[in-house]
Amino acid sequence: MLHNCDAEKLAHVWLNEASFKAALICLAFILQTTNVFLMIFAPPSNRTMRTKTIRCPSTGTRRTRQAVVDSRSLATETSVKTINKDVVVIGNGPSAITLSYLLSGRWPYYKGMDALGHPPDFLHARLESKPNCSLVLQDLKELSEGLEGRSSNPVALLYDTLNHPDADTGQDLPSLLSWKNHPEHAIDHVVLGRGPPGGSWQAMEGDVLTISRGTWMELANLSFREWEETACERQLGIRQKRASVKHVAQYYHDYVNIKGLRPYFRDSAEVTSVRQLDQVKNVPAESYAPTLWQVTGHVRTVEGLENFQYVTPNVVLAIGGTDRPNSMNVAGENLPFVIKSLQAMEKLISSQQLNRQSEPVLIVGAGLSAADAIIAAHFHGIPIIHVFRRKATDPSLIFGQLPSNMYPEYHKVYQMMKDNGMTYTGYTPMEQCQIVRIQSDGKVCLQGPDYSTKIKVSFVVVLIGSRPSLNFLENKGRDLTVDVTKPISCRNNPLDVDLFTLESNKQPGIYAMGPLVSDNFVRFAQGGALAITRDIHTKLSRLKAKEESFNSAIPSVTAESVSYLDCPT
Numbered sequence: 001m002l003h004n005c006d007a008e009k010l011a012h013v014w015l016n017e018a019s020f021k022a023a024l025i026c027l028a029f030i031l032q033t034t035n036v037f038l039m040i041f042a043p044p045s046n047r048t049m050r051t052k053t054i055r056c057p058s059t060g061t062r063r064t065r066q067a068v069v070d071s072r073s074l075a076t077e078t079s080v081k082t083i084n085k086d087v088v089v090i091g092n093g094p095s096a097i098t099l100s101y102l103l104s105g106r107w108p109y110y111k112g113m114d115a116l117g118h119p120p121d122f123l124h125a126r127l128e129s130k131p132n133c134s135l136v137l138q139d140l141k142e143l144s145e146g147l148e149g150r151s152s153n154p155v156a157l158l159y160d161t162l163n164h165p166d167a168d169t170g171q172d173l174p175s176l177l178s179w180k181n182h183p184e185h186a187i188d189h190v191v192l193g194r195g196p197p198g199g200s201w202q203a204m205e206g207d208v209l210t211i212s213r214g215t216w217m218e219l220a221n222l223s224f225r226e227w228e229e230t231a232c233e234r235q236l237g238i239r240q241k242r243a244s245v246k247h248v249a250q251y252y253h254d255y256v257n258i259k260g261l262r263p264y265f266r267d268s269a270e271v272t273s274v275r276q277l278d279q280v281k282n283v284p285a286e287s288y289a290p291t292l293w294q295v296t297g298h299v300r301t302v303e304g305l306e307n308f309q310y311v312t313p314n315v316v317l318a319i320g321g322t323d324r325p326n327s328m329n330v331a332g333e334n335l336p337f338v339i340k341s342l343q344a345m346e347k348l349i350s351s352q353q354l355n356r357q358s359e360p361v362l363i364v365g366a367g368l369s370a371a372d373a374i375i376a377a378h379f380h381g382i383p384i385i386h387v388f389r390r391k392a393t394d395p396s397l398i399f400g401q402l403p404s405n406m407y408p409e410y411h412k413v414y415q416m417m418k419d420n421g422m423t424y425t426g427y428t429p430m431e432q433c434q435i436v437r438i439q440s441d442g443k444v445c446l447q448g449p450d451y452s453t454k455i456k457v458s459f460v461v462v463l464i465g466s467r468p469s470l471n472f473l474e475n476k477g478r479d480l481t482v483d484v485t486k487p488i489s490c491r492n493n494p495l496d497v498d499l500f501t502l503e504s505n506k507q508p509g510i511y512a513m514g515p516l517v518s519d520n521f522v523r524f525a526q527g528g529a530l531a532i533t534r535d536i537h538t539k540l541s542r543l544k545a546k547e548e549s550f551n552s553a554i555p556s557v558t559a560e561s562v563s564y565l566d567c568p569t
């Protein structure tokens with residue numbers, strides 16, 4: 001077994017002063033990868049020598065090395081092969097898809113100011129000062145300075161300002177970005193997601209319309225409108241501006257195939273653990289020795305579960321914010337007739353377990369998902385009791401912020417909530433009300449501002465928001481949030497990241513995008529892909545440059561003489 005200090009001694013013998021640092025960079029990789037290798041294959045006894053072709057995570061170079069292998073553990077080797085990647089992306093929603101597009105070498109360029117004077121002059125001047133230079137190679141901090149909008153992430157604002165000029169004022173103008181393919185800059189990566197590409201869009205109720213305009217749901221360099229016109233029949237009328245959830249989900253799925261991203265995607269893949277591998281000791285502080293991460297999980301296939309294991313210096317968390325429905329923290333919440341998604345309610349309706357003869361369905365919440373549930377149940381004539389904590393006239397309710405001509409269905413629900421059950425038969429709003437207890441006999445105890453009551457219901461549908469689940473990380477990812485004493489929340493306690501790279505301020509090599517960094521709309525989540533691609537591209541370029549200077553300094557060292565090295569010599 002090669003020890004860290006032996007490796008350093010060898011390096012000293014072979015290398016002159018100037019190339020020593022560069023050698024350590026490679027050694028860091030070797031030793032870390034060797035640690036992984038030995039951890040998996042080489043407990044103290046029953047060792048044999050094996051030859052293995054391995055790949056340096058950040059350079060893409062492959063070479064053969066000999067390693068000590070435990071003959072008893074060969075079964076592990078064949079069943080779970082360790083795959084090295086420069087980047088492992090967890091989640092396969094619109095954030096991850098956009099990131100994969102950029103990582104695959106498709107880079108954005110500024111096309112120039114449009115006839116209406118977009119973008120703002122100061123941004124145009126900065127961009128014009130570096131013509132024909134992709135945004136991936138520019139100073140994103142400088143470019144985004146002074147931009148304002150609905151995201152707290154400056155690179156998200158920069159991307160959105162260029163991709164959807166003046167969208168916040170309701171404009172629907174062509175993008176100011178063009179795209180060029182640079183296969184030579186493609187970064188080796190894998191995208192792991194639970195279902196088919198599209199992330200949470202594949203799990204939402206398909207007939208619901210998006211809140212955003214259809215065009216704001218589109219991803220880089222593929223017009224949603226053009227796709228929709230060829231792929232499906234468009235509805236006419238005012239709602240044309242919005243898209244159906246099923247079309248958006250289909251668009252994301254098709255995007256991966258149309259843009260040639262399929263080889264990067266591993267569908268039906270659940271990540272169950274992300275762990276940091278042992279750090280190399282005795283490496284000078286100034287040298288670059290990236291942390292390596294081990295990402296494990298399984299893919300669901302027709303034959304059953306198939307385990308996977310990746311080792312990478314860069315893990316991107318693109319897991320969205322909907323995995324764990326929020327809890328009411330009341331007794332009986334886990335009873336089988338308490339459900340927490342619109343899809344589950346739709347299934348009950350289509351299987352006739354919930355119908356117009358049922359006891360009332362109790363819907364909890366005053367957001368758009370609760371409104372969607374009310375619309376669906378009302379449409380099927382199912383009696384509804386609607387419980388929500390605020391007053392129906394509370395100006396902070398989302399409904400008051402949506403223009404009525406764009407969102408007639410939500411305004412209808414808003415009207416029903418304010419009407420106090422006078423006009424709409426089968427719908428009973430209970431404002432300023434909370435569930436106290438749910439009983440196994442189907443009775444629910446409710447507490448209002450000046451009353452308490454008990455009601456028999458068929459089902460309870462709780463739609464009060466959700467949060468991400470970072471259970472696959474050490475300490476459930478709690479150390480990564482802005483306030484480590486509080487649970488993660490996309491709105492109030494997101495992950496603590498560098499604003500211009502989206503790399504964690506707490507764990508190097510961990511990146512986050514989308515709702516995890518408070519970008520809850522697809523329009524803004526995409527800017528994260530630019531920030532991350534730029535940072536990883538820069539890291540890899542630096543590493544490659546160091547490797548090249550190392551190579552030129554020691555031309556006489558051959559692969560055979562240093563067979564344990566991962567990196568080129």
Ligand SMILES: Cc1cc2nc3c(=O)[nH]c(=O)nc-3n(C[C@H](O)[C@H](O)[C@H](O)COP(=O)(O)OP(=O)(O)OC[C@H]3O[C@@H](n4cnc5c(N)ncnc54)[C@H](O)[C@@H]3O)c2cc1C
Binds near residue numbers: 090369514522
């Ligand atoms: C009902 C509803 C309506 C919405 N309407 C709009 C709208 O109109 N406009 C808009 O811009 N935004 C809308 N949003 C928000 C939008 O869905 C998100 O901003 C967007 O989907 C975020 O994309 P993402 O790729 O970051 O995450 P997601 O789309 O959430 O995808 C992440 C995926 O990662 C998967 N995942 C999580 N953990 C793991 C793991 N351990 N292993 C493997 N996979 C994992 C998740 O299951 C999920 O499928 C809406 C959200 C909801 C819930």
